[in-house]
Amino acid sequence: MAAVLDRLRRHRILAALPLLEATSVIAPKSADADSFVEALYERGWITSYQRQALMRRDQLLSLSHYQLLERLGSGGVSHVYKVRDTRTNRLAALKVLHEDAQTNPETLARFEREITVATHLVHPNIVQAIDADIAAGKVAYLAMEFLPGIDLSHVLIQATRVALQPACVYIAQAALGLQHAHENGLIHRDIKPANLLVTVPDSPTAPTAAEVAQSSDGKVLKILDLGLARTQRSSQSDVGMSVTGHGTLLGTPDYMAPEQGRDPRGVDIRADIYSLGCTFFHLLTGKVPFDGGNVMQKLFRHVSEPPPRVERYLPNVPKPLADLVAWMITKTPAERPPQPWIVAKRLQALGLIDSLPIPNLT
Incomplete structure (x- = not known):
């Protein structure tokens, strides 16, 4: 007692x-x-x-000035908690490395890079970092804005697929977030439904899967988890290949670009566009482009097999939209859209999304 x-x-x-x-x-x-x-x-x-x-x-009950309230999720090297900042009484999301990861130099280096990346990105479609600590002898953490929301992987589990109009809006918003990252010299390298959170601004509760799947009205998508992100200038200092010596895959096979499967150090923003295209395919059809098989079989199919067309599973999809998805997931990086904003611009030109702050870049 x-x-x-x-x-x-x-x-x-x-x-x-x-x-x-x-x-x-x-x-x-x-x-x-x-x-x-x-x-x-x-x-x-x-x-x-x-x-x-x-x-x-x-x-853990608290960490620094954060009081832990709820475990939101767990990954291979970290937990994410809903916390209260005792200084401000505001809620936040706190990513904390597992105890064994605290002593792994490779994991610590990657987490330190995530902190550096996250604190430099400020965009409405990227989750905002608030605070971080990775000092020696302390528990490493990254505090981010807390947003009641549901990620698109849970939407797909519960609703199977997303209706055409909201799917286009979510992909356009993700593209704009990726464009901001690209303009800051960053590549995400793990774009997938689980890392795309849909929230309703100023709402104390998360939207349901059915609400997200049926309509994008009043909803904002946020890109999560910059744990595999790197700068476009850091390829020579990156850690590991697509599967490291420890067997750790850098990326997610169902959405991974062919070139990333071969060497994640050599990729650029077009790998993120490919992953976003695979995510788009999944939202529209309820299936990943290359379903079934083990990890290595999936990687091989991304490299060697022509991707299926959206029409195979969604016969009534507008052909220009199916063409855009096919453009995004073509095998050769040089044949994809060169920058993410072009994806959002194309969706707008097709009349599939309302006005968004899409830059006119060249």
Whole structure:
């Protein structure tokens, strides 16, 4: 019991009055520490994550000035938490490296690069970085704006596919975010539905999969996860090949450009355009271009097999739109759209999206 009370105080989980009641009223009536924690949870004073962390006694409750509220997701080297900044009382999303990753020089170097990339990008279609720390001897983290939303991979799981008009809007918004990254000399290298979040500005709740799939009205797409991003000038210092010596794939096979499968250090923005094209194909048809098979078989098919046309699965799709998708996922980088803004411009010219702030570049 004393240990739980100490953690509540040290991590500032409860405000002054609830803490006083917890200490003087609830704790004396509780049979043990777990029943005490359960009583706090039933009163709505702690979140489900905090309840579990207090009971297990080995999970993070806070990090620096961030109070952990909920685990939003986990990846190969990190967790992402919904947190509250105790200085401002604002919510944020906190990406924290796994404990074993903290001592991996390659992972730390990649995370440091992600922090550098994220803090230099300010665009309405890219999630905004707020704060970061990667100092030696500390838990490395990256704080980002918290946006109630749903990523397009979950939309596809629940709704199978996205209607034509909203799919075009989401892809155009992603293209504009990628254009900003490109203008800042950056390549994402892992564009896929899971890294494209759809949110409703100023809404406290996320849109449902059905809402996202049926309409883009009032919705904004944000590009997530810059963990594999690199500058276009850093190819010689990049870590690893498409599959590193540790077996780590740099990218996602279902959406990976042929040249990235061969050598991720040599790619440019056109690899992101290919990945965006594969994502576009998936949104429209409910299928990835090369379905089935293991990782190496998928990579081989991206390199060697002609991609299917959208019409194969969506017979009534406008031919100019199908042609655009085919242009984006052509095998040879030189034969794709040279910059992302061209994708958004083409969608606008086809009358498939309303006005967006699309630059007129050459």
